[in-house]
Amino acid sequence: MSDQNLVELQGIHKAFGDNVVLAGVDLSVARGEVIVIAGPSGSGKSTMLRCVNGLETADRGEITFDGRPVKPGKGLSALRAEIGFVFQQFHLFPHMSVLDNIVLAPVKVKGIARDAARTRGQELLERVGIAEKAHQFPAELSGGQQQRVAIARALAMDPKLMLFDEPTSALDPEMIREVLDVMRDLAREGMTMLVVTHEMGFAREVCDRLVFIDGGLIVEEGPPAEFFANAQSERAREFVDKII
Ligand code: ADP
Ligand code: MG
Numbered sequence: 001m002s003d004q005n006l007v008e009l010q011g012i013h014k015a016f017g018d019n020v021v022l023a024g025v026d027l028s029v030a031r032g033e034v035i036v037i038a039g040p041s042g043s044g045k046s047t048m049l050r051c052v053n054g055l056e057t058a059d060r061g062e063i064t065f066d067g068r069p070v071k072p073g074k075g076l077s078a079l080r081a082e083i084g085f086v087f088q089q090f091h092l093f094p095h096m097s098v099l100d101n102i103v104l105a106p107v108k109v110k111g112i113a114r115d116a117a118r119t120r121g122q123e124l125l126e127r128v129g130i131a132e133k134a135h136q137f138p139a140e141l142s143g144g145q146q147q148r149v150a151i152a153r154a155l156a157m158d159p160k161l162m163l164f165d166e167p168t169s170a171l172d173p174e175m176i177r178e179v180l181d182v183m184r185d186l187a188r189e190g191m192t193m194l195v196v197t198h199e200m201g202f203a204r205e206v207c208d209r210l211v212f213i214d215g216g217l218i219v220e221e222g223p224p225a226e227f228f229a230n231a232q233s234e235r236a237r238e239f240v241d242k243i244i
Contacts (some may be wrong), residue, residue, distance in 0.1 A: 004067060005053040006031045006161060006192050007052060011061035016045055021047045023216035029161075029194065032046070034187045034225070036203040037196045038239065044184035044198040047170040048213070049163045052194065057178060079200070081109050084154030090146040091140040098125065099134040100152045106217040110157065117156070124152040128182050144175030151182055154192065162186065200243050212236045 007029035015024040015241035021044040023151040029035060037045050050056040052065060054076045063070040065079055092101050106112040125131045128148040130141075134178050137148050147167060154162060159187075166184065180202045187193055187206050197203065201209050210227045212220040212235075220227065220236045231237045 005029055006033075006066055007194075008047075008064045009052070009061065009064070009099050010233075012048070012051060012058045012063065013060040014044070014051060014056060021216055022051070025061070025213070025216070025218055027218065029192060029209065032183075032190045032192055033209065034146055034191075034207045035209045035211055036193065036207040037211045038198065038200070040069055040239065043213050044216050045213055046165050049085075049165050049194060049196060050224070052161075053080050053085060053163060055085075060238065077136075080158045081157055084151075084157060084159035086150050086154055086162065087165050088143075089168045090138070090143075090150045090170075092146055092149055094138055095137050096138060097192045098141070098149050098195060101138070101149060101176045103155045105153070115170050121152070121156055124155050125156075127150075128152045129178070129186075142175060143171045144178045147171065147175075147179045148182055151156040151179075151186075153203060156185075160192065162193045164193065164197065166198070168197065168199060198243065200228070213240065 004063055005028045009025055009027040012022050012025040025048060037048065039045055047056055051058050052070065054070045057072055068075065068079060070079060076182055099118060099121050101115065102124060103117040106113055106117040120132060122131065125134055128151055129210055130145050130148055133141055133145060135176060138149065141149065168179050171179065184206050207224055210224045211218055214235045219233045231240050
């Protein structure tokens with residue numbers, strides 16, 4: 001069914017010991033939708049993203065991705081291969097060139113021929129604006145360039161969904177823009193994206209829906225303009241006032 005939502009979270013609960021992190025999260029993500037997830041530190045944003053691709057398992061509730069349940073066991077690694085994940089710390093393989101970083105998963109996981117993967121990798125590097133860095137090592141690149149490699153590496157698997165967990169939080173201010181620009185282009189090309197970020201300019205300009213999470217619950221959601229103009233809950237208002 002092409003019109004079904006790409007991702008569905010229903011009644012997601014997750015605790016670490018006594019620490020209840022997600023207390024009943026419901027969220028539907030349409031194909032092509034770009035959602036920014038905002039909220040205070042420790043509110044469960046990363047845990048929620050990690051549940052979506054099965055890096056964490058919810059204690060209760062159900063998640064489906066493209067019509068299939070996200071749960072431990074057979075099928076999870078195939079499903080995860082369809083979901084790109086970009087982290088705050090870029091997690092590139094330091095001993096491999098930029099291009100080899102990008103080629104690795106398509107060759108190993110998807111069985112794509114190395115030459116074809118390299119050609120595609122080079123195209124992706126061009127798309128994120130660093131074609132000339134293909135044969136350098138991650139440590140030779142700036143943070144912004146490394147994060148663009150991480151995005152290209154995720155795209156090399158042709159994901160149906162991209163998860164971003166504070167992708168610019170570790171960057172020097174002058175490098176934030178170049179990464180957000182790549183993300184904005186990706187959004188405009190129709191990628192479905194869940195983005196945890198404090199970059200409210202990006203949220204305002206790019207996302208379809210802003211989801212504010214606090215105390216393990218989605219306390220507010222809506223189009224960004226609406227959220228900024230008249231967030232209803234006190235916690236969201238405080239957040240907006242602090243950030244803008
Ligand atoms: P956010 O991304 O919104 O800052 P997180 O999802 O990272 O929040 O964390 C929410 C809470 O869960 C925090 O109190 C954090 O310490 C706790 N937590 C996250 N991951 C783990 C884990 N693997 N083990 C124990 N506690 C965790
Ligand atoms: Mg986090």
